[in-house]
Each structure stands twice: as structure tokens, then as C-alpha cells.
Amino acid sequence: MKKDVFTYIIGGKAGQGTKKAGIVAANFFTDLKREVFQMNHYPSLIRGGHNFSVVSTSTSKIFSHYMKADLVVVLDQRSYNLHKNHVAKNGIMVFNSDKAKGKGISIPISSEAKKYKNSDLIEGVAGIAVLAVMVGVFKKKLDEIIKKEYGRNVKDNIKFAHTIYDAANEKIVNKIILKKGDKKFANLSGSEAIGLGAAATGLDLYFGYPMTPSTPVLHFFAGNGKKLGIVVVQPENEIAVANMAIGASFTGARSMVGTSGGGFCLMQEAFSLAGMVEAPVLFYIGQRPGPSTGVPTYTEQGELLFSLNPGQGEFPRIVASPGSIEEAFYLTAELLNLVWRFQTPAILLSEKHLGESSMSATINPSKTKWAVPVMHKGGQYKRYLDTKDGVSPLLFPPSKMLIKWNSYEHDELGLTTEEPELIAKMHDKRLRKQESLVNYLKKMHTINRFGKGEPWIFTFGSTTMSVLEALDYGDINMTVVQPIYLKPFPIWELEGYKENNAIVVEQNSTGQLTSLLREKAGIEIKASILKYDGCPFDPIDLASRIKEVVKVEC
Amino acid sequence: MKKDVFTYIIGGKAGQGTKKAGIVAANFFTDLKREVFQMNHYPSLIRGGHNFSVVSTSTSKIFSHYMKADLVVVLDQRSYNLHKNHVAKNGIMVFNSDKAKGKGISIPISSEAKKYKNSDLIEGVAGIAVLAVMVGVFKKKLDEIIKKEYGRNVKDNIKFAHTIYDAANEKIVNKIILKKGDKKFANLSGSEAIGLGAAATGLDLYFGYPMTPSTPVLHFFAGNGKKLGIVVVQPENEIAVANMAIGASFTGARSMVGTSGGGFCLMQEAFSLAGMVEAPVLFYIGQRPGPSTGVPTYTEQGELLFSLNPGQGEFPRIVASPGSIEEAFYLTAELLNLVWRFQTPAILLSEKHLGESSMSATINPSKTKWAVPVMHKGGQYKRYLDTKDGVSPLLFPPSKMLIKWNSYEHDELGLTTEEPELIAKMHDKRLRKQESLVNYLKKMHTINRFGKGEPWIFTFGSTTMSVLEALDYGDINMTVVQPIYLKPFPIWELEGYKENNAIVVEQNSTGQLTSLLREKAGIEIKASILKYDGCPFDPIDLASRIKEVVKVEC
Amino acid sequence: MSADLSTDAEITWCPGCGNFGILNAFKKVVKKLEDKGVDRDKLVISGGIGCHGKIIDYVGLSGLYSIHGRSMATVQGIKLGNPNLKVLAFAGDGDAFGEGIAHMIFAAKRNADITVVVHDNGTYALTTGQFSPTSNKGFKGPSLPQGNIEEPLNPLGLLLEAGASFVARGYSGKIDHLSDIIVQAVLHEGFSVVDVLQPCVVFNNTYKLYNEITEIISKPAENFEEAVMLVKEFRDRMPIGVFYKVNKPVFHREFYGDWNPVVDKVSRNERLKLIEDFV
Amino acid sequence: MSADLSTDAEITWCPGCGNFGILNAFKKVVKKLEDKGVDRDKLVISGGIGCHGKIIDYVGLSGLYSIHGRSMATVQGIKLGNPNLKVLAFAGDGDAFGEGIAHMIFAAKRNADITVVVHDNGTYALTTGQFSPTSNKGFKGPSLPQGNIEEPLNPLGLLLEAGASFVARGYSGKIDHLSDIIVQAVLHEGFSVVDVLQPCVVFNNTYKLYNEITEIISKPAENFEEAVMLVKEFRDRMPIGVFYKVNKPVFHREFYGDWNPVVDKVSRNERLKLIEDFV
Ligand SMILES: Cc1ncc(C[n+]2csc(CCOP(=O)(O)OP(=O)(O)O)c2C)c(N)n1
Ligand SMILES: Cc1ncc(C[n+]2csc(CCOP(=O)(O)OP(=O)(O)O)c2C)c(N)n1
Ligand code: SF4
Ligand code: SF4
Ligand SMILES: [Mg+2]
């Protein structure tokens, strides 16, 4: 069993600063050169309800939060009730005795907070003070942390923190000394990784209309785009988003859009347009539980199949999903490069669990490519020149040459055609581009394999992190196979697997990856472990489900 | 080889009445109690360009037009050039010598027409006059036809027709006497069949925004809805179309929408909404070559995969495609019934070739069902009652009970939930509905089989008609298997087929049915015959391609 | 339906949110309508997605909790399906004037007999406060931290131009007045819109401003031009009340008069006969 | 680019179609613009789907033949990508005022520096003549054979309300006048729309009517209110010309001043450094 994991949960109402407290805790662990994984759970509301943040930390690689915590701090009764079973053996529950009754250590957090203005917002600070006590941090260090992390009302915050610190110090006995790790990592959210990956490859414009859980990428660029030279536009709706992005790509601007499933529905016509005019645009989809509005702030992987054939008609489509926050960085970069290499739209498929969690990551930006297309070399320009690999050179305005992109079927110049032979020929050109794409991907890293042992576990997207942590936690030796690319599906990498036992872990109710593996790669799947209640897997639960399934089915 | 087929082609500019002439010819053959198949080819423009209509007729069942004609009448040079190779051995080419040069029988159609007003529109009548001569119809009968079919300017038309008749009579030697058949069929277009099928099952409202090739269904209801009690609404865009239809279904109104691929892109968010609120709405997609605007007035089957997983998230989806115009009637009726039985959206997937062609059909309206849902029986009403088969009884306003449909994940009453257990439970409810649907379909006719012999030919949609005619024409004995339902895919019906040789015929460039058969049903496909130039198969060509492929691959 | 129009749903608006005012006003509306003979079971509601949309969970009336920007299309469908029902769509400013603006304009143009109540808080609140179509220039939100660079729309002016036959503005801080307006809107036969000034205490707290500048007008404008002028005032003085009200042909009646698709449905037998005639 | 701006595409408009007038006017526009120093290679066009959209095939300029209702969004993207380009979108009435109305309103609201030329024939011509947003009441088309039951939109009024900074109407039968207007529209910095009266000889032949009632106005309205009145006249007298023109902050400049995303791109090295700083 994995040693040295320390988990901290802070729960309360939205607006009480639980997420902020989680971030502060994560930064604190990071300063200890430990690795962290932070997951934020929140309902779809602005104030009230129940939010919580879980931070798990370890001196070695950690891929998931745990739902058994060494320290739980809850600010109200609802949080108490929800988390009372999340206290680990030897763990501690600290609750706000003004707003909750229960077992554990009681501190009158609210009555202390009330002495200050913004009494509600201040309560999250109590969580940090309690954490400081628990892990043996001195008040001076606590003051520093508060100064650094809470910009406003520093004095009040410190005074309040001290009161809570003293109260907790009296009551907490089982203190824990956290071992220091040996490397200071960056603490990165999935959304930041995506933004940075696109920036590294040369993104020029990001278009987005707010939609959870893709919004943090929009906000990332809004906050950081300026110095990177990236323009962020929030138009009137998703249709405008996608069509503007295509327009921008016509000028040679690297453009990207972000949305969730519902917004992507509205972009499909433009997705098909991109396929036809051969516009290089990257579409980011952050998944949440569906159908329809579903559960906007939760996580799911219910849109794998939905994302494989969007837009009417036949054209090369690329879909890939990152298995970790680091991979989110590299994969975003690679996809932006690919859309320019092959002039066809691609989907970066991810989930709330990746986009809105953060973890320790090492990123080497110089490992990315700068998206550079095949450019016209001279002579008469034909936008849809029928080349061997199907990829026609690009040229951008202003130019003395005619550059015509066309949503109708067209000839090489881009003029509309209704000639049967030409229609077939242009289908063939796009098909060849599809083949070239497959050949290109064959030379790339399209599947991750982790560990050794049988049977194999297939998974994808952010669930990969849950699986890796579960195996680590449960001391399970199995090979984890994660297709990064879902379209074209890298069957060439999977040919060896056919004879074997395999199970699948994924977060949806119909087993979409399971179908894909069976249908595309002919892999016999013994069992699928599914979760579709909107919450990510807990590695402890998942470890035991894996053991169980392997025992019974394999 | 099939006997007794007579084929007539009339070609000219859009606006010259070639399609009308085709219809008149078809009606004439129908009056002879012969069977007919009429295909109309036209570019995306209103006047000019090149239109043609082909009518093939036989005394026995006929499933396709032929592109070798016994009589070709062309009104201009472009038509002449395009059709000069479409003249059968012993066939006749008649051309308008005012506008074309070539071999065959020349008649100065335009200079004769110029003597009348609407000189352009009148020229199509010449085609009928020539046909009359060719098949030995007397002038008196011709007059009757013109009176019946051409409402306006009857006198001029008759006078003009006589002049042409006389000119042709002089020159045409190989006249043909058409044998009479023994049953007078209705002459029905695919779009009419769809409209009638929906009407028979109880359709109340049809919502549509014009888009070729789905528009004829809109026009059908606009022209015939009133007496049937069917309301036709053309809103501002496809998003309104789909959302209004869902709103209407809330009142218990049977509603349906129609569009093509590009418009359906815009409806996907509503499709998912229908999945979540469990709204019974039927979506008709008329396919044309894509991607994007593509070739609006031509035919293709490039959107099979696109139509299988539309809309974000997981919910039961139904997709089916009719293999003949008769089947279009029954299947539309059955799908409207199914969406009400299972409260989930369905897609009627078809193509321009079905929607805009017409053929002899026998229809028995009383064989359809009247769409009646499971209704609430009394007691407290729960919109999303968690029943054994997943189907919750319906109730319509006005009612003293609360009826709440909800796009968010919800409890049984329809109130929003963010509770993990309830989220999972509601996924399970919808999954059970999916199972119930499959069980229901297992008792239904989900696959057509025609003929005997090996290897088997798989096909779907309107291509079924081309295949049947090709086998008939080529005297080929093979079993044709046409999955009517594409989702849920009737693998239970296909289990026996696994060991065998099989080929696929479909109209797209990537072999989408081929993939589906391989992936879903594990059927080994030896070869696929694909066509993707926007034109339907010609049975003569197809017969030889089939023979060739079977020889080489099977 | 519970007598007090409540449901079991927990209310998750922020304390002090202007949406409470709208909820309370609406409950009064239902009772006032009942006094005027409109049964509550004939009143069907819909809403978009956003803070505003939650009202659908909180009001004990039948309806369809729709998607972002579409509740106006949803209720048009409901009305066309069964014109005996009175339909009312709640919408946010992002919902009605952003994602769904086309439906608003065309509902007004065709004078669909629906009522739209817009919870106009000048922000996309539920998605954490981005600028919306009615945000002021300079409004700072997370997608444009340097401040909104666009002028706000004048949605009521737009809808008047589009042909709206009933245009009003209310304020969630004046509940009785607001409920009066909504009652009139529902009773009006044709397209009616009530733009409700709704302070969002977290992202756009306008209570103070609106308490100062709102001014109840006593009667609608005399004519269209005057109404256009009235709706334009939203800086120093913010008139609230019914600005414009006119009788015009109503969509579903122009379409099929008094006929009702679900009530007056043509029988199966009759239809089968007609179909047989056709083929 | 061919000197006479032609292409190899066959023109498939009906003989006598008003679109010819627009095509001819536009060719003049390009030449006039060149005289004023706007190079034709800096002029990029887009179009929607419909009879009007075919103009994209017929004009020898670079551009993107977009989809139904989106050419206004397309050109906004082009402009944002490279603001050195002048962009012009052709659109049909179905395109601009139906499917794409939201893009029009918001392009006007944000004063995006684009020009939209609407081929307004009051019908969905290419799909065989259904009623469109600007069809008159009573207009008979195949989807409503009994006649349109809605009043036509007043699109220019709507766009004025939305904030359009340049609003004009032209007539395809008055080619020189039309080309003058379009030149002004293109040279105007900000959102400009030219609603072109375009007879469709097959489905809505308005030549006679327009020849009678169109009247060239000599100068724009003095103010907004006057402009609103002017655009409303479209029954007995149909004024054509530039109705309104005002200088307002332009979207891309408010956003990033004189900076240009593709020209002034931050280098790879600089970006990598910034990213390293971030992580
Ligand atoms: C198609 C689509 N795009 C985006 C979203 C995300 N979303 C949810 S609510 C909302 C906007 C809320 O703004 P508003 O309508 O003004 O409502 P408020 O929350 O302010 O009441 C958005 C953009 C969505 N649900 N669907
Ligand atoms: C999303 C979508 N819906 C429908 C269509 C079908 N369609 C093609 S052109 C057109 C309308 C044409 O009307 P308008 O824009 O006025 O152009 P016109 O032909 O009159 O010039 C329509 C509805 C389409 N191409 N895309
Ligand atoms: S965020 Fe604003 S609109 Fe939403 S509930 Fe809170 S105060 Fe109300
Ligand atoms: S149908 Fe009308 S708009 Fe289209 S080309 Fe013909 S005349 Fe012009
Ligand atoms: Mg809002």
C-alpha cells in the first residue's frame, strides 16, 4: 500500500472559500517539495450548497485525491454529514460548532469569524489554520502563508487564524510531521495545462462562450493571453465562436475554441465546414454528465462516441484525450500542430475531472512543436491542389493569388462544382489526407502503457489517473493501456492484445471505450468498471473494485 | 436479363419543365398499369444549368431508373452531350435542333415553341409529344394527357404538341408498343410516403426550415396538412424547429421535424434535450453529399455514423432507414409510434435518392399503428417514475398534477438533482429503457432479406432499390440483406451470418455500413462497392460491378 | 400542485439575490391570475439555464426546464401544440438576449402568444459573472478582466422594432408592481416581454442604483415612437412599467383560428380515408 | 487575380435576376476602392448559401464561401485574425435576417469593422421560394401556400437599434448608386450594412415596384431618430442611399489597438520563456 499519503478535505458552502483553502493547502505541500493532487467538488450555484476541496499529497508521484482524509475540516452541518465517513483511521474531523453538531474536534469558527467583516468569506482561512496545527506549522509560517495567499484583509485574516490556531492546538493531539520531498513541482490545473500547451504551439486566437467545465480555459487566456499575444473573444453564441475561429484560420491565425457537449452540438455545422474548407481549428470539449444540461459541475466521460463523428459528411476527424495534466499540455500542443499539418479539425476531449483538478507537473515547453503548415511554394495557387498525400499547400491573404475556401464541393481552385467525377475526386483527396494522417500517427506516441502484469486494464482520459493511483494504492500489478488518440483509433498499437484478458475502467454508463475496443480493435473485454454518478473514482474504492472484478471475471 | 423495361430520359435546362415531363410520362405508364421508377436529377439553381428526369417502366416490379434509355429527348446542347451515351441499343435520341447539333432525330423544338408565350416553359411538352409518337399513342390521347396534366395554356400546348408530334412521327421508325400491366399502382415519391406515414400514425405538427432534400416533406405537409389536421410551421432556424417540436410534444402533440445534415447539426442540442426530458420527437434527415454545403441537390449516404450518436451524453437513440418508397411509409409510421412508446428521439435517415424519386407503390394505411403512449393511471404523478422497463407514464397539461420535464438531471418528480446516487439511478432508468427498446425491436421486423444465394450483399437505405434492380437486371442470385434499423443495430438478426462471404453496396466513400457490420456484428466483409459522385447507382453498372467483385473477392 | 406554489427543491440562490423578488412576485401573479379566471393548471412555464432558470424548480407549476437560450422556443411549441394553455418563459439576459436572441425577435415578429420574463442582471451569473449582452461598457468579468468593450444592447428597443405587442420593464425590488406587470403580460394576447431589473449581489449588485433611479410610470406610451423613447432611458432615470401595448393578429390564430391541434385532432379513421384517397 | 475580376465559374442565376446588378456593382466597387488606395488583395469576401452566395464563385477575389447564415461571423473572424484586411460578407435575407440574425445584431452592437451586403429578395430563393423574414404578409410560397401570416421585419431599424454605425439601402437596378454606397460602406471603419433591394424574377419579381418607388436620398439622416424614420419607409416610397453613418469605437481596436495577431505574433522563444515562468 502506498505510503506517505496525506489527505486534507475542507468542506463548506460555496462562497466560503473552500476551493481557495484547497489551493493554499496544495501550495503549502508544494513548498515542502511534495507532490499534490487537488480535486474541487462544487454544485451549480454561486453561494450556499456544498463545496469541498480535497488535497492529497505524497513524496512520490500522486495521480488522484483520496476520499479518506487525515484531516477533514467542515464549516457546516451538511458538510459534516457528507464527510463524516471520509475520515481515515487515525484521521481527525474538525467541525464548526456554530453550524454543526457531531463527533470530532469542535471549534466555534463562525462566531469567531463574525467579529470581522466578510465573515463568511473568511471562514476558509480557519481550514488553513487547522491544517497548520495538524502538520506542526508555527504561527509565523502560517502568517507568511496568509500574507502570500490572501491578498485582502491580511490583518483580520491573521488575527482570525491565530484564534482558530490556538483553539485547534489545544484539541488536536495526533499531529503529523510531513516528510519533505525532493523536488518542487509546478502546481497546475488541467485547464492551465491546456492553455499553456496551445500557447507553446503558437495559438493566436481563442474563442469561447462560457460553459462549465470548459470556462477555466477561457478565463486562463483572458488572464494570461495578453502577454503571450493571444486574443480571447467571447462572442454571442457557440455558432459564432466556431465560425469566427474558422474565419481567423483563413488568415493563418492559429485558432482554438472551447466548450462542453451542449455547446459543441451547436458547433457541429462549423466542424463540418472546417472539414470541407480544410480549416485547421482545434475544438476543446470539457465533458460533464449529460444528456442535455445534466449535472454541469460534475464529471463524466459520456461523450466519447458523440465526439467521434461530429458534423455531416465524410472528412478526416481527429479526437484525442489526455490521461494526465502533464499530458494535457503536450497533447494540446500536438493537436494544434496536427490540425495545421493536416488542415482538418480536431477535438481535444477531456472532462471536468481533468480541467478543474490540479496536480504537480513538470513541463518542458521546448518539447512542443510550433504549428507550421505546408506553404505554397510559387506558381499558380490552387487552394485544393490534389497532392499525393491529400494535403494542399496553404497561402494567406493578402496575396496576388486567388485563395478560395469553399463549403460547397469544389474544384482545385476552390470553385463550386457539381461534376460527378470531380465530386468523387475530391472525396478521394480528403480520404488520402485521412490515410496520411494515419501514417503520421503510426510514427507517433498514440497509446500510453504503464506498469506490467495481467490482465490488462484499458482506460482513457482523466480516468487514467484514477486507475494509476488505484493500482499504486492497492499494490496491484497490471498493465494499464490508455489510448491517447481515439480517432483515428490506434489499432496498429493494439494488435498484440487480442488474445488476452482485459478489463476497462471508464466513467460513463454504457461502456463507450469498451465498445470501441471491441469493435475497432477486436479486443475481448471481460468486464467494465463503470462509474456514472458524476464523481470521479476514489482510488481506494477503485482498487477494491478492480481486485474484485479480476477475481470474478478474469 | 430483365425484360420489358422501357426507359425515357428528358433533359434540358432548369425551368424548361423536364421534371414535369417526367411526371407526365410516369403517369402515362401508370395508366397502362405498368410500374414506374422516376429519378430527377437537378443542380442547385433555379433556371438554366442541366436538369433531367429518367423514367423507367416495366410490367413487373421496378426499383430503379436505368441510365440506358429507349428514348432520349434533349432540349439543348449540354443535355445532348451528357446523354449521348445514355441511348440504349435500338434506342432513339431526339434533340432540339435549334439548340443542339448531334446524331439522331432532330426537331426544331425552340423555333416552334417561340411561337407561343412562355416559350421556355412549353418545351417540356415537346418531350411528351415525342414519347407519344414513340409508343404509338394517338393524338387524341395525347390531347387528353395534356389537358389533364398541364393546367395552363392548354390550347397552345396542344397546338405545339401536335406540331412536334407530326415532326417526330415522320422521323421515328422504331416505334415500340408498350405491353399493359395488370395493376394500377399509386405513383408516390419518397417524401410523400414519409408524409403519409406520419399522418397515418397521428402526426399533429411538422416543423421544418427549408433544406434540400428534406424540403419536399415540408411542402407536402404545407399542401396537404390542412385536411389531415396537421400544422406546418417554418420557424426562424433549425434550433427553433427542434425546440418547438419538443415543446409541442409536452402537450401530447405528435411532432416531427425535417432537415438535412447541416440543419441536423443545429438540432443536436435539442436532440439531447429530448433524450433527457424523454420527449417523443421524430427527426427526419434527408442526406445529400457532404461535408458542409457539399452538393445540395445530389444523393449520398455519408451520414450514417454521424446520425448514430448525435447530442451530448447517454440516452436511447433510434435510427432507421427505409429501403424503398413503400417502406418509407411504414417505417415513418413505426418510428413515430416508437418515439411515443419509448419517449426518446428517433431519426428517420434517408437520402435525396429516396426523397425525390417516385415509384409505383401499394400502401395499406390501416397496417400502421396510432401512436399512443403509456399514460398515467392515477395517484400522485411522477414524470420520471422509475419503472421496470424504464418507461414512465405520461400526463399532459392541463392537469391538477405537477408535470415537470427537466433538462438537468432530476429526481422522479422532475426536480433538479446533484445527488450522486440519484444521478446514477436516473442513468440506470434510461439504460433500462434502452434495453426495453431492444427487446421490443427483437420482436419486430428490423431487417429485410431478399432473394437467395451466396455471397450475401448487405446494403441499406435507398441503395437497396439499386441493388435489387441490379440483381434482377443481371440475373444474379444473391441474398440481399438490408438492416432497416441502424441503431439499435439488429445484431440478433445477423448472428447466423458471421461465417460467410459478404459484400456491401453503399453510397459513400468510407464504407460506413461496412464498418458497422464488421464492428457491431462481427461480419467479415470481402469487398465494398462504393459510389460517391453524388449520383445514384445505375443498375446495369452496378450489376457488372457486383459480378466483378464477386468473381475477384469471393 | 401545492396551494402555496412551492416545491421540495432547496433554493440555492445567494442570500439577497434579486431572483427572490421575481419568485415572490410570480407567486402573486399566479394567484392574481386565478382571481381573473386563469386556472393555474392551464399555466405552463419554461426556463433557460442560469441562476434565473432555477425558478422552474421552485414554482409548483407544470412546465419544461429547457436549455440555455431556448425557453422562448419551447413555449412557442407548447402554445402551438395546445393553444388553450397560457405559457410563460423565464429567461436570463444571457439566455434571452444572447444565445436566444433570434427566438425573441421572431416570437415578437410573429406575435406568438407567449410571455417572456427576463431576469436581467447584466451578467452571465451562473457561469461566474462574465459580461452579458446587457452588461455596461467597462463591466469587469473573468473572460474580459480589463472590462467589457461593448455598449449594452437595448433589448426592449430591439423587440419593439421587431414587432413586440407588449413591452414592459419591472424591478425585482418592487414586487407588487412587478407582479401587476406580469399579470398584464400574461393576459395580453400576443407576444409580451417583461425585462426585469434583477440585481445580482455577487457579480453586479445594482440594488442601490435601481432603488435610486427606477421610476414607476403610470401608463403605457401613447404610441410606438414614445415607447421607443421610453425604453431608451436607462441611465439617469429608469422608468418601469408597461411601456407599450397594442392589439395585433396573433400567430396561432392567424394560422388556425380557434382550432386546437391536440383537442380537435382529426380521427384515425378520417385520416386513413384521406390517405387512401391520396394513393 | 484576373484584371476584370471574373472567374471560370459558369453563372447560374436566372436571366434577369437582380443578383447580376449586385455583381456588376461590386466589380465597380473593387475598382473604385483601388482608386482610393485599397488594394484588391487586401479585400476578402465571404458569402452565405442561397442564390446570393454564388457571387463568391463569380468574383475573382480571395475569400471563404461560408455556410447559411454565418458569413458575418466568418468575416469577423477574418478581421480579428488579420485586421489589415478589409472584409465584406454577402448574405441573403434568409441568411442575414433569419438563420444569421444573431451575428448581425452582435456585429452591429460591437461595431465590428465589417461590411455586410444583403441581397434582399424577400424569399428563400435557392430553396424554391419559401417566405423569408422580409417577405410581405400574404406572400405565397410552397411552405405556406395560403400566404405568409407574419409582417416583414424591418431589418435596418433593428440594426440601428443594435448599434450599427453605418446603415444603407441600395437597389440592384441602380448599379452606380449601389456601387457608391458599397464603397462608402467598405471605407467606413466599423459595422456597415447595405440592404440591397434585389428582385427575384422567379419568386418575387419586384422590378416594377422598385422602379416606381425607390428614391435616392442625397445625404444621410441628421441624427439617429431621423434615420430610424427613414428606414421605416418601405411601402409607398422606398428611400435608397446611406441613411446613417457615425463614428464609434471599433471592436478590434478597442480590443488590441493597432496590434495585429498574425503580423505581430509573439515569437516562439518569448512564449516558451513566459511559459517557463508560469510553471
Ligand atoms: C449551449 C450552452 N452554452 C453555454 C451554457 C453555459 N451556461 C449556463 S448558464 C449560462 C448563462 C447564464 O447567463 P444568464 O442567461 O444571464 O443567466 P443568469 O445566470 O445570469 O441568471 C451559460 C452561458 C449552456 N448551458 N448551454
Ligand atoms: C443550416 C442550413 N439550413 C438550411 C439550408 C438550406 N438553404 C440553402 S439556401 C437557403 C436560404 C436562401 O435564402 P436567402 O438567404 O434569402 O438566399 P437567396 O437564395 O434568396 O439568395 C436555405 C434555407 C442550409 N444550407 N443550411
Ligand atoms: S450569482 Fe447573482 S444571480 Fe446568481 S443567485 Fe447569486 S446573486 Fe443571484
Ligand atoms: S431564383 Fe430568384 S434570386 Fe435566384 S437566381 Fe433566380 S431570379 Fe435570382
Ligand atoms: Mg444574467
Ligand SMILES: [Mg+2]
Ligand atoms: Mg433571399
